[in-house]
Amino acid sequence: MPEVKPITELQRNSAALVDEAMSTKEPIYLTRHGRSVVVMVDAEAYDKQMDLQKRIFDREMRVLDGIMRGREEIARGEGIPLEEVLADADKRWSL
Known part of the structure; x- marks a missing residue:
């Protein structure tokens, strides 16, 4: 504490x-x-905490970047309708 x-x-x-x-x-x-x-x-404890924060931030930014790319693809009409994805998944898992 x-x-x-x-x-x-x-x-x-x-x-x-x-x-x-x-x-x-x-x-x-x-x-x-x-x-x-x-x-x-302590400086070492502080540095570890800052490193952890940076790694979490970097991961969150990668996730956000992926989401934004997906939204842009959908806006351009490059997305695959959910029904097709689910039907394809059903086919693959039923084999």
Whole structure:
């Protein structure tokens, strides 16, 4: 579970906070007047999270690109009617 500490803790004991973030790999939320204002996280954990986000984004963009290509093909009249696809699938699976 992430730690929540006042930002004054960073001013007083920054080295200990850095050590904690590096050892736990968990974010440390720093607060001012009881509200979160900054999150401190280990650089390696941050890089892994950003890499995961990028891979998810790239996959979503590939999916969206495929959908858009399909829509464009349908708009050009290049699509195959659903009934034909289902009939063909029935033939193939019934063999």
